[in-house]
Amino acid sequence: MARAGAFVWAFLSVVLLAFNTSHGDALGVNWGTQASHILQPSVVVRLLKDNGINKVKLFDSDSWTVNSLAGSGIEVMLGIPNKDLKRYNSYKNAKHWVEKNVTKHLYDGGVDIRYVAVGNEPFLTSYNGSFLNTTFPALSNIQKALDEAGHGDKIKATIPLNADVYESATNKPSDGQFRKDIKGLMVQIVKFLHEKKSPFVVNIYPFLSLYQNPDFPLDFAFFNGGGEPTEDRGVQYTNVFDGNYDTLVWALRKAGVPDLKILVGEVGWPTDGDKNANLKLARRFYDGLLKKLADGKGTPLRPGRLDVYLFGLIDENMKSVAPGSFERHWGIFFFDGKPKFPMDFSGKGLDKFLEPAKGVIYLEPKWCVLNRDAVKNMTQVGPFVNYACSNSDCTSLGYGSSCNNLDRYGNVSYAFNMYFQMQNQHVEACDFNGMAKITTKNASTGTCLFPVQMESAGEKLIGYGVSVTGFMGLVLLGLMW
Numbered sequence: 001m002a003r004a005g006a007f008v009w010a011f012l013s014v015v016l017l018a019f020n021t022s023h024g025d026a027l028g029v030n031w032g033t034q035a036s037h038i039l040q041p042s043v044v045v046r047l048l049k050d051n052g053i054n055k056v057k058l059f060d061s062d063s064w065t066v067n068s069l070a071g072s073g074i075e076v077m078l079g080i081p082n083k084d085l086k087r088y089n090s091y092k093n094a095k096h097w098v099e100k101n102v103t104k105h106l107y108d109g110g111v112d113i114r115y116v117a118v119g120n121e122p123f124l125t126s127y128n129g130s131f132l133n134t135t136f137p138a139l140s141n142i143q144k145a146l147d148e149a150g151h152g153d154k155i156k157a158t159i160p161l162n163a164d165v166y167e168s169a170t171n172k173p174s175d176g177q178f179r180k181d182i183k184g185l186m187v188q189i190v191k192f193l194h195e196k197k198s199p200f201v202v203n204i205y206p207f208l209s210l211y212q213n214p215d216f217p218l219d220f221a222f223f224n225g226g227g228e229p230t231e232d233r234g235v236q237y238t239n240v241f242d243g244n245y246d247t248l249v250w251a252l253r254k255a256g257v258p259d260l261k262i263l264v265g266e267v268g269w270p271t272d273g274d275k276n277a278n279l280k281l282a283r284r285f286y287d288g289l290l291k292k293l294a295d296g297k298g299t300p301l302r303p304g305r306l307d308v309y310l311f312g313l314i315d316e317n318m319k320s321v322a323p324g325s326f327e328r329h330w331g332i333f334f335f336d337g338k339p340k341f342p343m344d345f346s347g348k349g350l351d352k353f354l355e356p357a358k359g360v361i362y363l364e365p366k367w368c369v370l371n372r373d374a375v376k377n378m379t380q381v382g383p384f385v386n387y388a389c390s391n392s393d394c395t396s397l398g399y400g401s402s403c404n405n406l407d408r409y410g411n412v413s414y415a416f417n418m419y420f421q422m423q424n425q426h427v428e429a430c431d432f433n434g435m436a437k438i439t440t441k442n443a444s445t446g447t448c449l450f451p452v453q454m455e456s457a458g459e460k461l462i463g464y465g466v467s468v469t470g471f472m473g474l475v476l477l478g479l480m481w
Helices: 041-050 063-068 091-101 135-148 180-195 206-212 240-254 279-295 378-390 408-422 466-480
Strands: 017-021 024-031 053-058 075-080 112-118 156-158 160-162 166-168 176-178 200-203 230-232 235-237 262-267 307-310 367-370 436-439
Touching: 041 053, 041 063, 053 112, 091 135, 112 135, 135 156, 135 180, 160 262, 166 240, 176 180, 176 240, 200 240, 206 240, 235 240, 240 262, 279 307, 367 408, 378 408, 408 436
Parallel strands: 024 053, 024 307, 053 075, 075 112, 112 156, 160 200, 200 262, 262 307
Antiparallel strands: 017 024, 017 053, 166 176, 230 235, 367 436
16 A cells, blocks of 8 residues: 555545444445465454454455455455556456456355455556556446446445545635546546446545644644634534545536545554554544544535545555555554554444454564674674565654664664564574574563564565665664664
């Protein structure tokens, strides 16, 4: 989920599942799997059910994952990655995809598929138009294949879009319109969605307002007031989410589809990797969002129930950090399915920790740390920290992050241990030219967790963004000495 959005309503940018709560089926969350060690799909499905979650958005149609949802009663949105869009510009290929990934799961007691997400934020400005010519034909072909297979009344194709597909020259919702370079294409798409009774799916991230603009008022990113309200045509806005959402509403009005259904495909708050990404602010954000959803008041221009999918379910340590180190920390659960902070999906403020994943098997309780007795000159450590961070996840070491307060020795130990755990605690992974050692003493300190990795259910062949993470290792070293 590389995220780089435009600035609309002082914020526009960057990633479905749903909970069975007192405010109905309007709430959801995304299940991503860009991690070095993944939970068994059956464990995740039980995690969903234990917490009353009855909808899930996937980013692909992996048969192992989809099969695990059979008989669960959980509503599913399948995904088609951007890289595959061109393939489904062929109706023959689209028809085959529907047969293989939809029809085969629709037996009695099978998978309750409701949507197919064709691409994921394919019109991001950072993609430089790579998918402009392939997205709409793929959408059209997938929906046609669903219709001809007899699934079209229940299962709808749509496109999860970043909020940068619309803009406002004045930062007021009433001036909202689709981005000039894609306006014609977007009008075609929304009219198609309207004709097929498919929803418009948009990803809205108030967190990025703070991340991208140091002058953005903190309180305006949340729902519990405290900030200075803004006014547009007699309507007062007290938070950026409402302003962003209603900017889209205006864009849809001007495109001739004022009543097109909107789903918020991704909204959430990360818990690490930035000064504003922490447990305290994440809990504040979710408490406000869940209360807003429970109130059922919607936004000024769209009163009523909001359909929202939280992003995300579980932390993913192999996501690209190009947008920021926080990208690996969006989960409401840690990598191993442990809840991060108390929540109440009913929105009544009765916060408690969610049920954790059950049946998780961990590696041995041991850690890899710097062997200070073997290091005569700390400058020798630099290349090894760079290597360790390039091949693991050091995002918690960044400025304002949970491990930012470690001393230089602690920073090195953290990098070594993350690599060691990523390599399944192989002895060879804790050498670093004799400068590291294995210990059975927990190296965690304060807010900084030195994790012990779990056994993985499978391997994900996904790139780390090595150059970015490795560069972080060098930057950290530069700050330490």
